[in-house]
Amino acid sequence: MQFALEQTLQDIDEAVRLDQLRAIKERSMNRLAPQAGWADHEQFAFHDGLNLMHDHMIRRVIRLAESRLRMNGLSPPCSYSFVLFGSGGRGEQSVFSDQDNGIIYDNVSPSGPEACDRYFRTLGITVQEALQTVGYPPCAGKVSCGYSSWSRPLNEWLKQLGAWSEDPTWEHVRYLLIWADMRPVYGDERLADRAASYFRARAGGNKELMTAMLQNTRYRRPVVGPFGNLRRVRYGPHAGGIEIKYNVYLPIVSVIRLLSILYRIEVSSTERRIRQLEKKGVLPRHMADRVLKDWAGTLYLRAIAAVEEQNDVKQSSGIVEAKQLTKPVLRRLKSCLATVKTLQRLAEREVKRFGRFGLRSEVP
């Protein structure tokens, strides 16, 4: 597996055409399948390897896009950072992932701001199209470097982050939560780090914003009935299955992200955030162990979710089909659901405590 990964990464780095990258992606993704019997660290290692591959793929696409623009006489007028949001930002992309990305570019350039805007607009569109060719469909929510609202100079990003933080409407909170998972994958990381530091400073200490984010985090689809019954998908090709994405995966991601914003944790992956929260004493040791275990279980459940094809693009349905819901899988799922509940209660307590007394370390 290790050798195969290294070989694949080498193949990606040496590819010179998009169709080669697409072929490598399809070949590798079809082979990738997590095993039910894996230990937690093996589940994490599997997802780390998978995301390393996605990162290499994206970097290679950007390099090829840069070369193409260079051939047309266009070179980057200033430094920039290509960043991933969403699952990519957290390093948790599944085998079938769409694009959630953006560009942060320097606002100081001898060619002037208009030249920068023009170049990065062109680069953003080129990269977005190239990623689509390779097999990453564009984000339905238009969070992508091809859209000018997600490709901006640093000073504009800072202004925008400040404005969203000051006015925490539902939509602004959504944007900020997307931003919270930002991670640079290519270019000048310092630009992304400056934006991330600014975000942490503005969001982490904002009581009104934290309360608004808590509201957003509270939402979950009620998968467990009052009698402990698991509610299944009623209709469609996955009828009888259980929705994992909205019932388990996103609720855990949301709560851990919220606590990370609150405690100004710098890493973006959920696994590392859980470990950091443990270090800060937010999650007691025994609870952190349990959350990590169920997080590994959640990643496994997400990985075995049924795949569906829309407009020739394969994507995860987020639903584990009835035939895969064996007793061990159901046991694992129930454990994950219990952890979701515990975490959501913890997040409520922490945000309330923050509203009254400030952060734990600041309690007199």
Add this chain to the structure above:
Amino acid sequence: MEELTVGLDALWVMLAAVLVLFMQAGFVLLETGSTRMKNAGHIAGKTIFTVGLCSLMFWFVSYGLIFGGSGNAFIGWGDFMFRPPSGEWIPSSAFFVFQLAFLAVSLSIAWGGFAERAKLSVYVIFTVLFSALVYPVIAHWIWGGGWLSEHGKQDFAGSTVVHLTGAMAALAATILLKPRIGKYNKDGKPNDIQGHNQVYTTLGVMILWIGWFGFNAGSTLAVGDGFFGFVALNTQLAAGAAAIAAMATSWAWNGKADVPSILNGTLAGLVAITASCAFVEPWAAVAIGLIAGVLVVASMKFFERVRIDDPIGALSVHGTAGVWGTLSTGFLATPELAEKVGVGQGGVFYTGSFAQLGVQIYGVVTSGAYAFIVSFILLYLVKKAIGLRVTEEEEIMGLDLSEHGSYGYPEQLRAGHADNKRADKADTVIVG
């Protein structure tokens, strides 16, 4: 004084008949709202002509087969092409209209199993067959002096006679017609074919609810002792309890209190209390309603799982709840009320005797079996002779257009077609 009483009773029966006939407006809205826009005009329109046709059939033959004085335990005989005599207790013409409205309700229940795929001609033929060979037999057994009425089967306003009979015909139809296109995937997993207007469906249920006072309270056929008020009270309590129970069950089961479940639950409560409304105490009416509300949600899931496509929930609302309503008197009928109504005896909870429950059980089994088997045979013969179902193309196009030549919602559906044509044109340009 006696004339005044007769006049008031006749007026009450006539008012009840109008209320029960008005339930057809409820069925129009219920069935249309629960199905798709492309079939709306057809579903609404067919109700009108089938009510018209069954009225003629009732006059011609059904009434005589139910109440005709020269019959036997199995079937009535006489009074065909009914001509009312004068100077009697309640004018039998009012009673005739009241009973006719019951047949129309039973038939409208049966149409639930035909919805969105049966040929128009089948509606015509089955109206005649059902009115002559299915409904009158059951109605005679229980209400017309037949063998079940001699055994003391309790069915005050027709949980079995009207609702179960209609539901069994619907079951036979839906089995023979097979599911609508798109209801089930190749692997048998169900898809949700939503009705096009929940407001229509809700209004339909509300109209049926109001009409039910004619159905149940009207079945007292008299106003003198005010017993109709007691029956109405039980009816209302059961409907309310069933609505709440169905909402809670749907929420607990699916995570959402979905509107069709609430509406079907309300109707199930009304169906269940129809047999027992004159035989049970108000607390028991609440219990009957609560159980009906739970049962209907479970039953809808059951039919969906066994791949029986029941577009508007007729099998569960009228069949399952009809069975429960009929059996409920075997448990909960009080000896006093049974004596007052003059049918059967008290249920297990009051008498400790299973006698009445036994009558209810074999009554419901034989009635249900007769209605199902005969409907199945009749529809099978129709299927062999002319076919039951429209063609695949007609079904996709919609029965408004295939059976009647015009849409119930012409503007919306034409606009949809225009959008499709524009999209086709756009595709052509891109490809070209």
